[in-house]
Amino acid sequence: MREDKITDKYQEYISKKVLFLLVSVVFLIICLLISISIGSSSITIHDVLYAFLRKGEEWKVQIIWQIRIPRVLSAILAGLGLSIAGVAMQSILRNPLGSPYTLGVSQAAAFGAASAVIVLGAGSTQSSSADSVILNNPYLITISAFFWALVSTAGILSLSKLRNATPETLVLAGIAIGSLFTAGMTSLQYFASDIELAAVIFWTFGDLGKSTWRDFGIMVVVLIPILIYFIWNSWNYNALDSGDETAKSLGVDVEKTRMHGMLLSSLAAAVIVSFFGIIGFVGLVVPHIVRKVIGGDERYLIPASAIFGAAFLLASDTVARTIIAPIILPVGILTSFLGAPLFIYLLVKGRSYW
């Protein structure tokens, strides 16, 4: 009888986590409907629901399907991808300060994307208006972003193997790597033509304004399998949280799990950066908020961070594009305003937070 009680208590605890997952989904759907309806043209939620069925006034359907929905879906995917990259990096490096942005992976990816345009010529300048470069080769840009993201990831991983590498050391190294690539990007801009410069500058602060259906397709193909991989391996990441030795004794291939995890989280970050530029702090903040509410069990932490992260970035983007309308703020600015204070809080609180 008493054993049943212990099990019941645990199942009650688990059902709270499931409830949080459901609430996050509902929150995401509400954000989605509101976000599609808010903007410079007045559209009601009613119109939005109609437009899903391709009904209603033609111009509204056009705006909803061609402008609003790609942007909203991109925000969802970017938020999801950055959050799972953050969860994975925090677990793999056993470091509460880990995320693509704080470890310099995002900056490296942005440098890779910019160098693809300026050095490898991935953008064409034969555009109709003289002030923009058509980025006609998203694959080359993404691959270059991924390559440089891997370079910084390799740096972080080899540093993390050092015996005296504390979480703080790693983040300091990440800041150094980030600065290095930011400097690289700035120097690239000296060699860029004015037109290229305009294209390149966009990678320095994240903006979801360039979302198209093609970008969305590429992101789905890359990010959804990565999400499934992490959810599928959540027991391995749980084991990793208990330390390498314990994880090994539980049958986890620690080196493989760590390598694959870093590789995939860097890929997720690189793809998002190559389409939207650096959106800082999402990968750091979201896992912490979710962990505070439902605890550290990766089986729930990973999917909940994905959903909550999607809603978080979508809400941020909606605020960013309406707060000082008609000016549209890049969402990266807003997430940095939200994320930087939390980052400082974590640094000050340090280990006692855990």
Added chain:
Amino acid sequence: MILEIKDLNFSYDGHEKVLEDVSISLERGNILAIIGPNGSGKTTLLKCIGNILIPQKGSIDLDGESLDSYERQDIARKIGYVPQVESRGFPSTVYDTILMGRKPYISWEPSEKDLKIVSQIIRKLGLESISMKEINELSGGQRQKVFVGRALAQQPNLLLLDEPTSDLDLKHKLEVLNIIRHQVDQGISAILAIHDLNMALRYSDRIVMLKEGSVYDSGGLDVVTQENIESVYGVKVYITEHESWLTVTPDKPVDGMTID
């Protein structure tokens, strides 16, 4: 014979040997205590047996088959390991921590049976009232019980424990070792790396004495003699018997620092 180790050699990449030609065998239902001074290779030996470190030379047979021939998952079902210190990144509840021991059996969702086993262990270890607490809020003794519980949840044939009692008060020491003794009496085996010679004498059936990475002596409790301890630890001791329990009382280092 549950475990048969022959001529084991290990060194951390390129450095000098930590273990040299170590041979040990262990029968079912026995507790083996590995004793020896700091740096004698106790922890390394346990990690080699637990497949956490891969020895450069020698063989380890578990249940009559070479450890190499098992899948990771199978080893995790046969050997439970409790490390000396566990450096956690993020908090985890007592229940979740012990449930982790079921990982070698779980594909994704823990079954009724997994939950039942975990709840049984929690009850057996007397952790009911704290089953939903975070483990970093617990005392050292409670936490050690949780880690032993996780290893028990693996339902292993062989338990490896690295200094299971080093940070515990006297009562918790006895409690943890009693739990291990009780499990071993149900037909599994255990190997302890242990500093406390009196606890080793009190709870183990077999003793291996390591000195500088080699087996200095091994056998029953009679291995613990004044001469052996003097030679391995460099300490002069008295061994007394009280109601059939042997007790080691240290006197002084043989050629160590003396303060007059």
